[in-house]
Amino acid sequence: xxxxxxxxxxxxxxxxxxxxxxxxxxxxxxxxxxxxxxxxxxxxxxxxxxxxxxxxxxxxxxxxxxxxxxxxxxxxxxxxxxxxxxxxxxxxxxxxxxxxxxxxxxxxxxxxxxxxxxxxxxxxxxxxxxxxxxxxxxxxxxxxxxxxxxxxxxxxxxxxxxxxxxxxxxxxxxxxxxxxxxxxxxxxxxxxxxxxxxxxxxxxxxxxxxxxxxxxxxxxxxxxxxxxxxxxxxxxxxxxxxxxxxxxxxxxxxxxxxxxxxxxxxxxxxxxxxxxxxxxxxxxxxxxxxxxxxxxxxxxxxxxxxxxxxxxxxxxxxxxxxxxxxxxxxxxxxxxxxxxxxxxxxxxxxxxxxxxxxxxxxxxxxxxxxxxxxxxx
Numbered sequence: 001x002x003x004x005x006x007x008x009x010x011x012x013x014x015x016x017x018x019x020x021x022x023x024x025x026x027x028x029x030x031x032x033x034x035x036x037x038x039x040x041x042x043x044x045x046x047x048x049x050x051x052x053x054x055x056x057x058x059x060x061x062x063x064x065x066x067x068x069x070x071x072x073x074x075x076x077x078x079x080x081x082x083x084x085x086x087x088x089x090x091x092x093x094x095x096x097x098x099x100x101x102x103x104x105x106x107x108x109x110x111x112x113x114x115x116x117x118x119x120x121x122x123x124x125x126x127x128x129x130x131x132x133x134x135x136x137x138x139x140x141x142x143x144x145x146x147x148x149x150x151x152x153x154x155x156x157x158x159x160x161x162x163x164x165x166x167x168x169x170x171x172x173x174x175x176x177x178x179x180x181x182x183x184x185x186x187x188x189x190x191x192x193x194x195x196x197x198x199x200x201x202x203x204x205x206x207x208x209x210x211x212x213x214x215x216x217x218x219x220x221x222x223x224x225x226x227x228x229x230x231x232x233x234x235x236x237x238x239x240x241x242x243x244x245x246x247x248x249x250x251x252x253x254x255x256x257x258x259x260x261x262x263x264x265x266x267x268x269x270x271x272x273x274x275x276x277x278x279x280x281x282x283x284x285x286x287x288x289x290x291x292x293x294x295x296x297x298x299x300x301x302x303x304x305x306x307x308x309x310x311x312x313x314x315x316x317x318x319x320x321x322x323x324x325x326x327x328x329x330x331x332x333x334x335x336x337x338x339x340x341x342x343x344x345x346x347x348x349x350x351x352x353x354x355x356x357x358x359x360x361x362x363x364x365x366x367x368x369x370x371x372x373x374x375x376x377x
Contacts, residue, residue, distance in 0.1 A: 006066075006180070006181055006250075006251040006297070007251045007252065009065055009066055010066070010247050010248055010249070010250045010251050010252075011248050013061065013062040013065035013066065014057075014058045014059070014060075014061035014062040014065065014244075015058065015062070015244070015248075025245075026055065026058060026241060026244065026245075027054075028055060028237055028238055028241045029053055029054045029055055029237050030237055030238070031049065031053075032048065032049045033047075033048055033049070034046040034047055034048070049234075049237065050229055050232060050234060051229050052234075053234075053237045053240065054237075055237040055238075055240035055241045055244070056074050056234060056235055056237065056240040058240070058244055059072075059074050059211075059235070059240040059241075059243055059244045059247075060072040060073060060074050060211070062244055062247055063195070063197075063201070063211050063213060063247070064213055066180040066247070066250075067175070067180050067184065067185075067186060067193050067213045068180075068184060068186045068187065068215075069186055069193065069213040069214050069215050069216070070214055070215065070216050070217070070218060070221060071213070071214055071218075071221045072211050072212065072213040072214070072221075073211070073212050073221070073224045073225050073228045073234075074197070074209060074210070074211050074228075074234065074235040074240060074243075075209065075210040075211070075212070075228060075233050075234065075235055076208065076209065076210070076233050076234065076235055076236070076239075077196075077198070077208050077209065077210050078176070078194070078195065078196025078197065078198060078199075078209070078210035079104055079105075079108060079196075079210065080210050080231070080233040081194050081195070081196075081210030081211055081212045082105055082108055082194060082210070083108065083112070083227075083231070083233075084212055084224045084227040084228060084231070084233075085141070085172055085192055085194065085212055085224065086108065086109075086112045086141075087223075087227050088140060088141060088170070088220075088223070089112065089113065089116055089118045089140055089141060090116065090118065090140070091116055091117035091118060092117060092118065092119070093118050093119070093139075093140035093141075094118065094119040094120070094121065094137070094138060094139040094140060094141075095109060095113055095118060095119070095120050095121070095139065095140065095141045095142075095143060096120075096121045096122075096123060096131075096134045096135050096139045096141070096142045096143070096169070097109050097120065097121075097122055097123075097141075097142070097143040097144070098122070098123070098124075098125055098143065098144050098145050098146075098148060098153075098155065099122040099123055099124050100124065100145075100148040100151050100153045101143075101145045101148055101149065101174070102145060102148075102149040102174070102196075103149075103344045103348065105143075105145070105174070106122070109122075109143070118140075121134045124153075125144055125155040125156075125160055126153060126154075126155065126286070126287070128159065128163075131160070131163055132163055135163050135164060135166075135167045135169060136167060137167075138167055138168070138169075139164070139167050139168075139169040140169060140170070141169060141170055141172055142160060142163065142164035142167075142169045142170070142171050142172065143172045143174075144157070144160050144171070144172070144173050144174070145173075145174035145176075145177075146173065146174075146177075146178070146183075147177045147178065147280055147287075147291070147299075147300055147302070148177075149176075149177065149302070149356075150278075150302075150304045150340045150350055150354065150356045151278050151304060151350070152177075152278040152279055152280055152285070152287075152300075152302065152303065152304060153286075153287060154280050154285075154286075154287025154288075154290045154291045155290075156290050156294070157171075157173060157183075157185050157188035157189065157190060157294055158188040158189055158294070160173075160189075161188060161189025161190055161191075162189065164191075165189070170191040170192060170220075171189060171190045171191050171192070172190070172191065172192045172193075172194060173185040173190040173192070173193050173194070174193075174194045174195075174196075175193045175194065175195060176194070176195050176196045176199050176200070176331075177199075177300045177302055177330075178295060178300055179195075179200045179201070179250065179254050179300075181200075181250060181251050181254040181255065181297050181298070182254065182258065182295045182296060182297050182298050182299065182300060183294060183295050183296070186213075186215045188294060190215065191214070191215050191217065191220075192212060192213065192214055192215070192220070193212070193213040193215075194210070194211070194212055194213075195210060195211045195212075195213075196209075196210055197209040197210055197211045197243055198210070198329065198331070199329065199330050199331030199332075200250065200253070200254055200301075200330075200331035201243055201246065201247055201250065201331075202242070202243055202246050202331070202332075203246045203249070203250065203253050203331060203332060203333060204246055204332055204333060205329060205332035205333075205334065206242065207239050207242045207243055207246075208239070209235050209239055209240075209243055210235075212224050251297075253333065253361060254297075254298065254301065255297055255298055256361050257298075257301030257359050257360060257361060258281075258297070258298025258299060258300060258301050259298070259364065260301065260359045260360070260361070260362070260363075260364040260367060261279065261281070261298075261299070261300065261301040261302070261303055261357075261359040262279075262281045262298075262299065263364035263365075263367075263368065264303065264357065264359055264364060264367055264368060264371065265277050265279035265281060265282055265303045266282070267368045267371065267372075268303075268305050268371065269282060269284065271371075271375060272308070273307060273308050273309075273313075273317075273375040273377070274305050274306065274307060274308060274375070275305075275306040275307065275308050275353070276305065276306040277303060277304075277305050278303060278304040278305070279299065279303035279304075280295070280299045280300070281298070281299030281300075301330075301331075301358065301359045301360075302330050302356065302357065302358050302359070303356075303357050303359070304340070304354050304355065304356045304357070305354065305355050305357065306351050306353045306354050307353050307354075307355060307375070308353075309353070310352065310353050311339070311341070311352040311353050313353065314339055314352070314353045314354065314355050315339055317355065317374045317375050318337050318338065318339055318355055318374070320373065320374040321337055321370050321371070321374045322370050322373075322374075323335055323362055323366060323367060323370040324336060324337035324357065324367070324370060324371070324374075325337070326338060328343055329358070330356075330358030331358060332358070332360060333360045333361045334360045334362075335357065335358060335359050335360040335362055335367055336357070336358040336360075337355055337356070337357050337358075338355065338356055339354075339355060340354050340355070340356045341354065
């Protein structure tokens with residue numbers, strides 16, 4: 001039976017009662033090694049936990065189903081998932097990536113291309129002419145993140161896919177902020193989707209993880225899984241179990257978080273103590289039309305604001321929140337707030353008065369009340 005509803009997929013994809021005892025909750029298989037048959041074969045399908053485990057297989061099948069891909073590989077972190085895809089780059093090949101991306105990803109792009117003798121070009125994909133010019137010279141990978149972290153810029157995925165494919169490149173799309181609840185990059189032409197699964201897929205700030213999903217290329221999927229095995233970077237059984245358990249409520253959580261984020265964004269956009277709000281769900285956002293065309297079910301639950309009065313005023317507002325916890329990360333059920341530039345460190349291009357907010361599942365009116373008192377002069 002084929003399921004299409006997102007809530008249905010979140011609950012039932014790669015999940016069924018345990019065949020051995022009928023338990024509804026999937027068992028956690030902690031074994032590092034598996035029994036061979038008398039003839040030496042591995043008739044149960046598993047040999048050694050670095051190469052595969054039942055819990056990781058279930059998780060990977062689940063995420064692949066949510067994104068609409070042929071398969072997935074789960075890693076010990078989002079950056080490890082990035083590294084598996086970056087391993088596709090050879091000496092002399094080019095990576096064209098979004099200039100406005102998660103700073104950890106950009107650092108990886110710089111370091112990996114330098115170490116491999118590959119080339120890197122960072123470009124603003126909102127500038128179609130610049131994007132086409134950057135890719136036209138040939139590229140192995142085109143890497144986008146939409147919406148971006150932390151400025152919430154929006155890239156037209158279908159257009160980026162066309163530009164990449166015309167140059168013979170693969171389009172990689174980081175779908176962490178949107179999740180498959182709000183955005184399906186494969187339907188718009190992406191070849192690989194990346195998730196820092198620590199965020200929304202996990203949703204409870206308790207499991208570090210990353211996933212790379214492949215649209216249709218089986219050979220590409222196997223290459224990513226080979227890197228997963230040889231680098232020793234797969235997601236552990238218990239972490240895989242935690243993540244698959246959390247995904248059951250993914251759509252419920254993300255939709256509620258999106259509604260809360262929109263309410264918070266609208267409040268902040270009208271507040272005299274705020275200079276600017278970055279959130280694609282606002283009609284005033286430069287990428288709103290593109291976001292509305294390619295996102296569904298919400299515009300994500302992360303927003304950023306520039307607080308009037310500079311860095312000092314921003315830090316003061318963050319220090320006064322009571323429901324928003326001052327912490328790095330996003331996507332959990334609890335709301336978080338952080339001064340982004342100080343996290344990114346020297347060389348950060350993020351405005352010094354910018355605060356990034358991750359909206360949880362608390363009542364939106366309670367979050368608005370908290371921000372009201374935090375921003376009071």
